[in-house]
Amino acid sequence: MKYEAVIGLEVHAQLQTNSKIFCGCETAFGEEANTRTCPVCIGMPGVLPVLNRKAVEYIIKTGLATHCAITPYSRFARKNYFYPDLPKGYQISQYELPLCEKGYVEILVDGKVKRIGITRIHLEEDAGKNLHTSESGASLVDLNRAGTPLMEIVSEPDIRSADEAAEYLKKLRSILRYIEVSDADMEKGNFRCDCNVSIRPVGAKEYGTRAEVKNVNSFKFVQKALEYEIKRQAQILDEGGRVVQETRLFDSGKGVTFSMRSKEEAHDYRYFPEPDLVPIVTSQETVDAIRKTITELPEAKRERFVKEYGLPEYDADMLTQSRALAAYYEEAAKLSGQPKVISNWMMGELMRLLNAEGKEIEDCPVKPDRLAGMVKMISDGTISTKIAKTVFEEMYGSGKDAETVVKEKGLVQVSDSGEIETIIADVIKANPAQHADYKGGKDKLFGFFVGQVMKASKGKANPDLVNQLLKKKLSE
Amino acid sequence: MELHDRTIHELRDMLEKGETTSRAVTESVLNRIKTVDDKVKAFITVTADAALAQADRADKDRKAGKASPVLGIPVAIKDNMCTTGTRTTCASKILGNFVPPYDATVVARLNGAGSVMPGKVNMDEFAMGSSTENSAFFPTKNPWDLERIPGGSSGGSAAAVAAGECIAALGSDTGGSIRQPAACCGVVGLKPTYGRVSRYGLVAFASSLDQIGPLTKDVTDTAIVMNIISGHDPKDSTSADVPVPDFTRSLIKDVKGMTVGIPKEYFIEGMDPEVDKAVREAVKALERLGAKVVDVSLPHTGYAVATYYILATSEASSNLARYDGVKYGFRAQGAKDLLDMYMKSRSQGFGPEVKRRIMLGTYALSAGYYDAYYKKGQQVRTLIKQDFDEAFKKADVIATPTAPTAAFKIGEKSSDPLQMYLSDIFTISVNLAGIPGISLPCGFTTGNLPIGLQLLGRHFDEGSVLRAAFAYEQATEWHTKRPKL
Incomplete structure (x- = not known):
């Protein structure tokens, strides 16, 4: 039978505040264990949380950037469970009244814009980290990370394939980076994803039973975990079996998911309103003030690039993935006066060289004015497009401008x-x-x-x- | 009169006139502890050396021109308020060795005002109880009758003040834990409005109900201590950012124009007739002093105890989760694995009443029961608050007994938790509503046991409560009585 996947993602993104969410400790990483802690984030008796206002501002900003409604009256809740990396025995999170609700993110699917709904965005604290030493058999706890502000972004089950999931995550990351609330770096573990996935026969209205794949930590793994999970569930159904509701983990080495706990073993977190914190009351004025701090977002930029520079949707989408990339493009396009040619160069040679080295646009040795200069040398006939590829590689490698490279290498076009x-x-x-x-x-x-x-x-x-x-x- | 028997304001006057020194006062208190605490058992930790050092410092500061009403005055601290470098046990085995690296805000404020801490006083474990019998270490005795309980959970604070083992003390009140022991021991105890005093550094029992307040020998001293400990604290988000009046200005011997409400639901069958009589006479005294007495109704009073034991235990089940043997405090030996370590540490570290309440609260918050218990409890809490809002439209203060009986015998109710819970029947609603309430002596039983009058006020109107209390106290002699030990 042909199946359709129904996927919803829960993303945990770390907010880039200087201090933790409920105390003054700095949010620094890679430091010696338990040196970025205080009585509050260690959960000592009698201490109380005090909310970092910046974290609230960042969440509201994220909500606005994803078309969410901002809840005027929001509150924290305690999520109760025992684990050594959770010093209070509960995590301060949000349950009934999250800060943001009912938004969406736009992604491109086959060149067409598709909206992925955002159910809610809420604020919570991160836990610490358990370290298991093999020699002594003892487990150690590092609480440097405990109390780091996180936002949980929950999507609607609007995603229909592993590719769409990857697109959604990339777009979400790009938005978080645009508005500078999170560096959303999956490799550093500050952008983590839980995937809810079920399948149903194509055309069916009802959802199938879902499995949750927890804590997947790279785009590639999300895609692989989902592909595996879709295949696994299809096989079960094809063989006449039933998918069970459970929590699974992804083994990136083997490329498979495996069961962590069944629905029956699921925790009862005993959520209840956090009595140590007052509700967050957000006025329209506050929302408006935060809205003013948001500059042009990827979607708007993409539309503008299509209109202003005559780029295809695809190119515009690629070039607006990050603010730095878009800024690079606009500068080069303006200086050269040839927006389409610049787009071709960036999407082709420039990306190829950057990707080969795993570099970001910020680290590109060829600055926008140099790229524009080179493109001009093509259009005025000084060099051919073919030669230009050699010239560009040389510029990239040496950091020299096009004119110097052409002169030194004697690459001027023969037009005699x-x-x-x-x-x-x-x-x-x-x-x-x-x-x-x-x-x-x-x-x-x-x-x-x-x-x-x-x-x-x-x-x-x-x-x-x-x-x-x-x-x-x-x-x- | 011995120095240790005096009040803060008497000693303040003597110190200011140079008639005594803080060292002499502190020595008097420490000697008194040495003499009587074997019998009373109010103190878990006596910090004699530190107290004398603080006293000398206060004497020096006074000479240098420093002035504060509590400068050099020994104030005992309930052992659930954190004190840097001095162990803070909550009268629990699980925190038996816990030495905080920080001060509770109230402790820091007292220190800033130059008071002296003679030590940390006993309580029911984690403030759960009404008799101080639930201390993991030893029960505290009532200085008026050593076979009786001093009330609880701030029984150590009340007994220490009554016995002259300190000049004043801080207690905490979640459902009556300042007022009921104050009544039992014949001292004054005030539970301020929720949010009036910072909870930072107070080991939490039920966060939405806990409030720190003074236990003192008279109403004037209560006002003095309140002036020191009240006010917004940036470390406690639930502490109110409202102006704090000078509470001593409410100490006027005049209740003319005030209306005192009498809730019929608080004069119930089963109440000790001597208590009933003493409280009714106190109301008459207020009337004679010029107050108008009116009947008020608090119709949801009957649900208060049940509501309280759902909400307070729910919060407690979560607040006490941090005592897991991982980071500090007691860890059981010989655990097989993580779960076993949690189970053993908590089973061995907590006493039976604490375990009972953790289980109650865990149950009330569980999936499938939340709506029936916790949520319903919150709804009833709102109704109880509204009862008071309505009543305070007619009355400036409400007068009730503090407890249905005077101090009962040690062991009398410890086998029946429900009977024990009913000792707080008149005090619990006040915490649910978040309003201020004071207990002050209003007589003695024929067995020479103190009886407490409770006066309640509107949110942040401790002023009216203190005014009525002071006028009554000044018209009576009860506050001058001291137990013979």
């Missing part, structure tokens, strides 16, 4: 017709048989002659001129 005519004459002379065939009607051989001429000129001959002169000379 006399010089080209001499080369053409030599080529024709060296290939009499082909020349005869061409004259006999084998038009296809024209390309062969172009290639030979370009080769003889070491690629520097102006291709337009070569075409023009060859046509004349070959038929003489």
Whole structure:
């Protein structure tokens, strides 16, 4: 049978505040264990949480950037469970009244815009970390991370494939980075994802039984875990079985998911309103003030790029993935006056070189003005597009500008017709048989002659001129 | 009169006139502890050396021109308020060795005002109880009758004040834990409005109900201590950012124009007739002093105890989860694995009443029961609050007995938790409503046991409560009585 996947994602993103959510400890990482702690985040007797206002501001900003309604009266709740990395025996989170509700994020699916609904965004604290030492058999607890502010972004079950899930996560990450509330770095563990997935026969209205795959920590793994899970569930149904509701984990080494606990073993978290914190009351004025701090978001930028620079949706979507990338593009496009050509270069050579090194646009050795300069040298005929690839690689490697590279390497395009005519004459002379065939009607051989001429000129001959002169000379 | 028998304001006057020194006062108190505490058992930890050092410091500061009404005055601290470097046990085995690296805000404020801490006083474990019999260490005795309980949970605070083992004390009140022991021991105890005094550093029992307040020898001293400990604290989000009046200005011997409400639901069958009589006479005295007495009704009073034991235990089940043997406090030996360590540490570390309440609260918050218990409890709490709002439209203060009986015998109710819970029947609603309430002596039983009058006020109107209490106290002699030990 053909199935359709129904996927909802819960993303935990760490907020980039300087201090923790309920105390003044700094949110620094990689420090010696338990050196970024105080009585409050260690959960000593009698201490009380005091809310970091910046964290609330960041969540509201995220809510606004994802078209959410901001809850005027929101409150915290305690989620109770025992674990050594949870010093109070409960996590301060939100339950009934989250800060943001009912929004959406737009992704591109087959070139078309699709909305993925956001159910809610809420604020909570992170736990610490248990370290298991193999020698002594003892477990150690590091509470540096305890109390780091997290937001949980819960999507509607609007996602229909592993690819869409990856697109959604990328878009979400891009939004969080645009508004500078989280660096959303999955590798550092500050952007984690729980995947709820079920399948149903194509066309069915009812949802199937879902499994939750917890704590997947890279885009690639999310995609792989979902692909595996969809296949696994399809196989169960095809064999006449039933999918059980359970929590599963992803083994990235084997590329499989496995059961962690069944529904019956699920925790009863005994949520209740946190009595140590007063409700968060957010006025329209506060919301408006925060809204003003939000600059152009990816969606708006994408639409503008399409309109203003005549780019295809796909290009515009790619170039607006990060604020830095979009800024790079706009500068180069403006300086060169050739937006489409700049887009092609960025989507082609520039991305290829950056990706090969795993670098971000911020680290690109070729700055926008240099790229614009090079593109101008193409359009004014100084270098050919083909040569330009060599020039660009050299610019990328050496950090020099296009003019210097072209001068040093002698890559200026030959547009002197006399010089080209001499080369053409030599080529024709060296290939009499082909020349005869061409004259006999084998038009296809024209390309062969172009290639030979370009080769003889070491690629520097102006291709337009070569075409023009060859046509004349070959038929003489 | 011995120095240890005096009040804060008497000693303040003597200290200011140079008639005595803080060292002499502190020595008097420490000597008194040495003499009587074997019998009373009010103290868990006596910090004699530190207290004398603080006293000397206070004497020096006074000479240097420092002035404060509590400068050099020994104030005992209930052992659920954190004190830097001095163990804070909550009278529990699980925190038996816990030494906090920080001060509760109230402790810091007292220290800032130059008071002296003679030590930490006994209580029911984690403030859960009405008799101080639930201390993991030893029960405290009532200085008026050593075979009787001093009330609870701040029984150590009340007994220490009554016995002259300190000049004043701090207690905490979640359902009556300041007022009921104050009544039992014949001292004054005030539970301020919820949010009036910072809870930072108070080991939480039920966060939405807990409030710290003074236990003193008279109403003037209560006002003095309230002036020191009240006010917004940035470390406690639930502490109210409202102006704090000078409470001593409410101490006027005049209740003319005040209306005193009498709730019929608080004069119930089963109440000790001597208590009933003493309280009714106190109301008459207020009337003679010029107050108008009116009947008021608090119709949801009958649900208060049940509501309280759902909400308070729910919060407690969560608040006490941090005592897991991982980070500090008691850890049981010989555990097989993590779960076993949790189970053993908590089974061995908590006493039976604490365990009972953790189980009650865990049950009330469980999936499938939450709506029937916790949520319903919150709804009833709102109704109880509204009862008081209505009553305070007619009355400035409400007068009731503090407890249905005077101090009972040690062991008398410890086998029957429900009977024990009913000792708080008149005090519990006050915490649910978050309003201020004071207990002050209004007579003695024929067995020479103190009886308490409870006066309640509107939110943040401790002023009216103190005014009525002071006028009554000044018209009577009860506050001058001291137990013979």
